[in-house]
Amino acid sequence: MDEIRIFLIFFIAYIYGSIHPTAIITKKIIGVDLNKIGSKKLGLSNFTTFMGKKWSLILLPYExxxxxxxxxxxxxxxxxxxxIIITTSxxxxxxxxxxIFNNFNGGRGILTGSGMLLIIAPKILFISLxxxxxxxxxxxxxxxxxxxxxxxxLLPVWSLIFQSQYEILLFSILFPLVTILKRVSSNSLIKINKKSSFKKVLINRFIFDRDIRNRNKWKNQ
Incomplete structure (x- = not known):
């Protein structure tokens, strides 16, 4: 496959991944920007908090x-x-x-990555579920x-146990790394105050996927 075609595939993949119906629907229907309220994520959890669980029936199959x-x-x-499949994934x-459509904000890619594992590594997905x-x-x-x-x-562990192809092992390492990097970088800058330090916020983001441990306070702030 020539380089131009590969580049085009990768470019389309990025644009495809960048499409977030959650952001579009909330803005159009209730006039809310998910980047600024609740957990400040474009994922299914924050979306259903404001739109209701019935909307998950539409968004879950999409993601x-x-x-x-x-x-x-x-x-x-x-x-x-x-x-090519793994890189594009x-x-x-x-x-x-x-x-790119949401100021480089977004979700965590858990459902999307799970959908990919369903095809390339169903055993790993089954154990994870x-x-x-x-x-x-x-x-x-x-x-x-x-x-x-x-x-x-644990994804790389299962890949090693099942003796997966090198590329699938690589995916099982990089997929969690991308997700964890997104957790740590989040969709907002770290705000330092008397009650929190840069290190503490990073740890909270890594473990709890938010700046503070209390989930309810984080959602309602």
């Missing part, structure tokens, strides 16, 4: 299947090289996290951010 799974199916159908996630179910319903871990972080960190 998971249309943005994540369908591109993988298309790439495999047309026999793209695995290296990561670029879609990067576009989702740093959208199983861990989420155990954590949420058996161990009663209420903070989903902690649970998701734990699951993300």
């Amino acid at each position: 998971l299947l249309i943005k994540g799974t369908i591109p993988m199916i298309i790439f495999q159908k047309y026999n793209f090289e695995i290296s 990561l670029i879609i996630i990067i576009g989702h996290c740093w959208s 199983l861990l989420v179910i155990i954590g949420k319903y058996i161990l009663r871990i209420k903070d989903s951010a902690i649970l998701i972080l734990f699951v993300l960190i």
Whole structure:
């Protein structure tokens, strides 16, 4: 495949990943900018907080299947090289996290990445979902951010256990890294005051995906 075609694929992938219906719908219907309210994320959680859970029936399939799974199916159908598939997948996630249409703000890419794993590494996705179910319903871990972080960190471990292809192992490493980088950088600058330090905020963002530990205070501030 020539370089121009590869560049075009990567460019389209970034634009494709940058499209956030959550931002569009909230602005059009209730006149709200998700970048400025609640958790300040463009993800499904912040979206349903203001639009209601019924909207998740529309957005969840989009993030998971249309943005994540369908591109993988298309790439495999047309026999793209695995290296191109993995690179394009990561670029879609990067576009989702740093959208050119939303001042380089975005979501975390969890659903999109999960949709990709459904095709390229279904066993890893299955185990990850199983861990989420155990954590949420058996161990009663209420903070989903902690649970998701734990699951993300384990992705490379499952890749090694299942002896996945090198490219899939690379995806299982880079996908969590991109997501964690987005957590730490967030959609806003770190605000320092008497109650918080730069280091403390970074740790909170890494573990809890927010600037402070208290979830309700963060959503309502």
